[in-house]
Amino acid sequence: MSQLTISQVARQVGLQPSAIRYYEQIGILLPAQRIGGQRRYDASVLHRLAVIQQARQTGFTLDEIRELFFGFREAATASQRWQRLSRRKLAELAELTAQIKTMQRLLQKMMECCHCETLDQCGKGIFKKGFAEVRAKSLSLNRRTGR
Amino acid sequence: MSQLTISQVARQVGLQPSAIRYYEQIGILLPAQRIGGQRRYDASVLHRLAVIQQARQTGFTLDEIRELFFGFREAATASQRWQRLSRRKLAELAELTAQIKTMQRLLQKMMECCHCETLDQCGKGIFKKGFAEVRAKSLSLNRRTGR
DNA sequence: TTACGACTTAAAGTCGACTTTAAGGCAAGG
DNA sequence: CCTTGCCTTAAAGTCGACTTTAAGTCGTAA
Numbered sequence: 001m002s003q004l005t006i007s008q009v010a011r012q013v014g015l016q017p018s019a020i021r022y023y024e025q026i027g028i029l030l031p032a033q034r035i036g037g038q039r040r041y042d043a044s045v046l047h048r049l050a051v052i053q054q055a056r057q058t059g060f061t062l063d064e065i066r067e068l069f070f071g072f073r074e075a076a077t078a079s080q081r082w083q084r085l086s087r088r089k090l091a092e093l094a095e096l097t098a099q100i101k102t103m104q105r106l107l108q109k110m111m112e113c114c115h116c117e118t119l120d121q122c123g124k125g126i127f128k129k130g131f132a133e134v135r136a137k138s139l140s141l142n143r144r145t146g147r
Numbered sequence: 148m149s150q151l152t153i154s155q156v157a158r159q160v161g162l163q164p165s166a167i168r169y170y171e172q173i174g175i176l177l178p179a180q181r182i183g184g185q186r187r188y189d190a191s192v193l194h195r196l197a198v199i200q201q202a203r204q205t206g207f208t209l210d211e212i213r214e215l216f217f218g219f220r221e222a223a224t225a226s227q228r229w230q231r232l233s234r235r236k237l238a239e240l241a242e243l244t245a246q247i248k249t250m251q252r253l254l255q256k257m258m259e260c261c262h263c264e265t266l267d268q269c270g271k272g273i274f275k276k277g278f279a280e281v282r283a284k285s286l287s288l289n290r291r292t293g294r
Numbered sequence: 295t296t297a298c299g300a301c302t303t304a305a306a307g308t309c310g311a312c313t314t315t316a317a318g319g320c321a322a323g324g
Numbered sequence: 325c326c327t328t329g330c331c332t333t334a335a336a337g338t339c340g341a342c343t344t345t346a347a348g349t350c351g352t353a354a
Contacts, residue, residue: 047270078263086254116225123194
């Protein structure tokens with residue numbers, strides 16, 4: 001009775017069924033029990049998915065989430081696991097913030113100081129300053145829909 | 148004489164030749180003059196690429212860069228173009244910063260307050276709080292090498 | 295019996311910004 | 325004449341997190 005189908009689970013956690021199949025495929029959800037070929041879940045999968053969603057919300061990749069579940073010695077507690085991964089992620093986010101700030105400063109300065117008529121003129125200025133400074137570790141900020 | 152080959156240009160601006168071909172293909176660089184089938188450039192392409200690199204560094208996508216060059220009435224000055232795009236980008240970056248802060252707060256709180264033994268226990272807690280709050284507009288922070 | 299709805303799988307498609315690969319061209323030097 | 329080195333093109337591959345598609349299966353209700 002408390003056996004849920006994949007789309008019932010999906011609805012409860014706000015995911016598409018395909019996402020749940022994908023999670024199983026890449027090994028962050030254990031293969032579900034099948035009945036007549038179809039997946040059946042009990043409530044524990046909701047907790048598992050809650051952890052996954054929480055981790056996604058805080059910026060973890062699916063690889064990191066796999067690490068959360070399987071990258072520790074058996075005896076490690078949940079809070080120990082979160083500690084280690086969170087510390088790392090906080091450092092990443094701090095670096096990301098720093099890079100965003102750099103962008104903001106550059107944009108501000110350009111808005112204030114650029115009085116160029118043409119983009120070629122503008123480029124001439126940028127080129128002379130040896131603009132190729134920070135290039136090495138810039139990062140792209142890709143948006144995602146989330147649905 | 149002051150005609151540059153594609154890899155000379157690439158070296159000067161810190162790009163791969165393939166990136167320059169790609170820029171031509173998607174229309175943010177105009178097709179170059181050919182000599183014996185090969186692209187030849189003069190110094191003006193360096194300015195153009197300097198603008199492109201500057202824009203990339205400040206978080207613009209290639210679509211936005213195309214807009215910078217071609218999305219304005221002919222008479223618009225460079226500084227007007229930068230103003231409009233920069234204003235928009237600054238707003239985006241501010242939103243991004245806000246989302247990062249949300250992640251940081253969540254991570255901090257979890258590091259301080261989670262004393263769970265097991266991840267299932269942890270998920271039970273998250274699940275009960277109706278965790279599916281902000282899901283709608285989260286974004287992923289994908290890194291890129293930059294080389 | 296047949297239609298329906300919900301499920302299954304494997305494979306391919308999506309997005310952005312490129313890179314890599316395969317197959318070939320062209321000019322200069324030995 | 326042939327090799328070397330740099331160039332050309334079109335097409336396919338990469339990464340991450342999925343979604344979409346195509347073709348098929350299962351149980352139930354009419």
